[in-house]
Amino acid sequence: MEPYRKHESIAALMNRSNVDTDQIIPKQFLKRVERSGFGAHLFHDWRFNDDGSDNAEFELNKPVFKGAKILVVGDNFGCGSSREHAPWAIADYGFNTIISTSYADIFYNNCFKNGILPIKVNSQQLDSLMAEINANEGVRFVVDLEDKQVITPAGNSFTFDIDPFRKGNLLSGLDDIGLTLKHLDKIGAYEEKHKKAFPWLWAQ
Amino acid sequence: MKKTMYEKIWDSHLVVEVDGQAPLIYVDRHLMHEVTSPQAFEGLRLANRKVRNPHSILATMDHCVPTKNRHLPIPDPIARKQVEVMAENCAENGLNLYDMKNPNNGVIHVVVPEHGFVHPGMVVVCGDSHTATHGAFGALAFGIGTSEVEHVMATQTLPQQKSKTMLVQVNGKLPKYSSAKDIALAIIGKIGTAGGTGHVIEYAGEAIKLLSMEGRMTLCNMAIEAGARAGLVAPDEKTYEYLKGKEFAPKGTQWDQALAYWQSLPSEEGAAFDAIVELDAADIAPQVSWGTSPEQVVGVDGCVPAPESFDNEGKRKACESALAYMGLTANTKMTDISVDLVFIGSCTNGRIEDFRIAAEVTKGTKVAKGVKAIAVPGSYHVKHQAEDEGLDKIFIEAGWEWRDPGCSMCLAMNGDELTKGQRSASTSNRNFEGRQGKGGRTHLVSPAMAAAAAAAGHFVDIRNFG
Numbered sequence: 001m002e003p004y005r006k007h008e009s010i011a012a013l014m015n016r017s018n019v020d021t022d023q024i025i026p027k028q029f030l031k032r033v034e035r036s037g038f039g040a041h042l043f044h045d046w047r048f049n050d051d052g053s054d055n056a057e058f059e060l061n062k063p064v065f066k067g068a069k070i071l072v073v074g075d076n077f078g079c080g081s082s083r084e085h086a087p088w089a090i091a092d093y094g095f096n097t098i099i100s101t102s103y104a105d106i107f108y109n110n111c112f113k114n115g116i117l118p119i120k121v122n123s124q125q126l127d128s129l130m131a132e133i134n135a136n137e138g139v140r141f142v143v144d145l146e147d148k149q150v151i152t153p154a155g156n157s158f159t160f161d162i163d164p165f166r167k168g169n170l171l172s173g174l175d176d177i178g179l180t181l182k183h184l185d186k187i188g189a190y191e192e193k194h195k196k197a198f199p200w201l202w203a204q
Numbered sequence: 205m206k207k208t209m210y211e212k213i214w215d216s217h218l219v220v221e222v223d224g225q226a227p228l229i230y231v232d233r234h235l236m237h238e239v240t241s242p243q244a245f246e247g248l249r250l251a252n253r254k255v256r257n258p259h260s261i262l263a264t265m266d267h268c269v270p271t272k273n274r275h276l277p278i279p280d281p282i283a284r285k286q287v288e289v290m291a292e293n294c295a296e297n298g299l300n301l302y303d304m305k306n307p308n309n310g311v312i313h314v315v316v317p318e319h320g321f322v323h324p325g326m327v328v329v330c331g332d333s334h335t336a337t338h339g340a341f342g343a344l345a346f347g348i349g350t351s352e353v354e355h356v357m358a359t360q361t362l363p364q365q366k367s368k369t370m371l372v373q374v375n376g377k378l379p380k381y382s383s384a385k386d387i388a389l390a391i392i393g394k395i396g397t398a399g400g401t402g403h404v405i406e407y408a409g410e411a412i413k414l415l416s417m418e419g420r421m422t423l424c425n426m427a428i429e430a431g432a433r434a435g436l437v438a439p440d441e442k443t444y445e446y447l448k449g450k451e452f453a454p455k456g457t458q459w460d461q462a463l464a465y466w467q468s469l470p471s472e473e474g475a476a477f478d479a480i481v482e483l484d485a486a487d488i489a490p491q492v493s494w495g496t497s498p499e500q501v502v503g504v505d506g507c508v509p510a511p512e513s514f515d516n517e518g519k520r521k522a523c524e525s526a527l528a529y530m531g532l533t534a535n536t537k538m539t540d541i542s543v544d545l546v547f548i549g550s551c552t553n554g555r556i557e558d559f560r561i562a563a564e565v566t567k568g569t570k571v572a573k574g575v576k577a578i579a580v581p582g583s584y585h586v587k588h589q590a591e592d593e594g595l596d597k598i599f600i601e602a603g604w605e606w607r608d609p610g611c612s613m614c615l616a617m618n619g620d621e622l623t624k625g626q627r628s629a630s631t632s633n634r635n636f637e638g639r640q641g642k643g644g645r646t647h648l649v650s651p652a653m654a655a656a657a658a659a660a661g662h663f664v665d666i667r668n669f670g
Contacts (some may be wrong), residue, residue: 105348105431106347202259
């Protein structure tokens with residue numbers, strides 16, 4: 001995983017709530033056995049017309065949002081299916097930061113495994129950020145994970161909360177499994193205890 | 205301090221807590237299907253890691269498998285490859301796989317309970333949000349992403365933040381013809397699809413106690429649609445009765461030992477929950493969803509709401525866009541909405557009880573003109589049991605298609621799907637835009653309501669049907 005670095009980039013706006021993972025990456029693309037290449041299908045059913053051409057009405061197709069790394073969206077983003085194809089598609093498309101008031105739990109966890117920083121703000125903050133983008137499409141925000149802050153030109157800058165462990169992993173790009181395997185002795189000890197307490201779970 | 209069932213399971217599965225890190229919890233059972241696992245196996249291979257406990261895993265093929273002409277190769281080459289890769293991965297790692305030809309094949313969350321693979325008090329994961337189903341047994345069961353699937357295979361543990369707890373108390377008895385599905389939809393209608401975010405729900409109350417194990421599975425299955433991490437029902441005599449004698453259930457003296465443990469699991473009297481929601485079962489009419497989110501739901505005797513009936517701007521906008529997508533006009537009676545396709549099946553409503561009630565409604569009827577109706581059992585065991593009871597004949601005589609098991613139209617990955625503008629009555633769990641096919645319009649209902657809609661060609665109040 002790429003370490004997450006401080007960056008300044010375009011903030012794209014999608015003012016929609018309850019965007020589900022079926023919209024982020026529709027099911028017809030879940031048959032692939034690779035982890036890459038999902039960005040081309042991000043928001044497929046909204047992004048493309050029936051004939052495959054770009055849907056000019058869809059927010060992210062606005063030329064001014066091209067190259068955006070920050071996605072500002074409505075409440076409860078990523079609800080529905082657990083498919084990690086959703087954050088794979090988001091990251092592969094080029095986003096590494098999402099700003100919303102809330103996320104579905106599984107999606108939120110999946111983001112951190114893929115170098116995506118999901119930032120939580122309150123509704124007032126979200127409204128101001130959305131207003132700032134609407135007033136100045138193509139505006140660039142600075143995201144500084146180290147200092148937990150987002151800086152915007154119109155003065156809607158804010159600091160955000162994030163679990164320190166997750167923050168550390170994003171900053172270092174560390175593999176979760178490697179970290180867990182450091183506790184192999186404790187896992188082994190737990191299993192010995194577990195076998196005594198719940199022998200029926202180990203009967204084969 | 206008095207403990208909830210969730211806290212008891214959490215405490216007994218805590219492997220290590222390190223300051224500044226997420227606690228590691230132990231995973232007893234890992235369920236698998238073909239869609240969310242291939243990249244996890246690839247990750248293991250690349251890192252030269254092994255599956256730590258192959259016996260903790262049960263795998264099936266369900267999402268992209270055809271539900272007819274199974275003797276032929278899968279027509280879609282990408283789906284065919286996914287199924288082949290699943291078989292190779294399971295063989296390479298020595299995992300128990302119920303492949304398409306296996307008599308135990310079916311939808312993962314239907315198959316697993318049939319074999320008694322999940323018991324009360326376990327921690328159960330699967331790369332599938334509907335893992336919540338197994339909370340019906342009093343197991344902490346939740347969906348995970350593919351990176352986490354890889355993590356569990358390699359370490360048998362998962363870094364987890366502890367959830368908050370929510371008690372959903374459903375008092376009294378359900379009226380006739382309302383079912384577990386209607387309780388699930390009514391709860392989501394009340395608290396919203398983000399209402400349970402960050403929480404594990406425990407369902408309690410007389411109406412829950414009265415549900416069969418199948419009903420409890422339907423209810424817990426949709427905990428995720430309320431945004432919850434998991435749903436739980438306290439184990440009781442019904443749970444033990446269901447498990448006894450099943451292939452993976454404890455045997456002999458181990459049964460008694462397990463039973464004593466299971467009986468210690470229910471939340472203690474007076475244990476504190478972070479949130480409490482109460483419903484009266486008597487108020488729960490058969491539900492029909494009208495929009496593109498499971499929270500957009502109403503009793504069948506109600507009408508499609510008008511956007512201006514919502515006082516929250518977000519909900520007003522969501523209503524407007526849902527009505528546009530669904531091709532519906534505000535204030536239309538739900539019973540005036542006609543359907544093109546009816547689907548009974550899925551991990552929500554693909555169990556024997558679901559087909560029994562649907563067959564009872566279907567008996568002596570004919571599928572309405574212009575309507576296609578498909579019955580997709582959740583597993584081969586469900587299919588064969590239904591056939592032993594003669595239910596298949598009832599469906600076939602009424603003009604239904606009687607299929608082989610799979611996820612089928614719940615997420616329409618296998619070729620069973622709606623075309624643009626088609627409208628379904630579906631016993632599945634999600635009515636998102638495009639879920640059953642691009643431009644398809646899904647209404648979520650119970651099996652009895654689906655069967656009645658197939659016969660009438662439009663939604664009907666099952667309480668006045670026949």
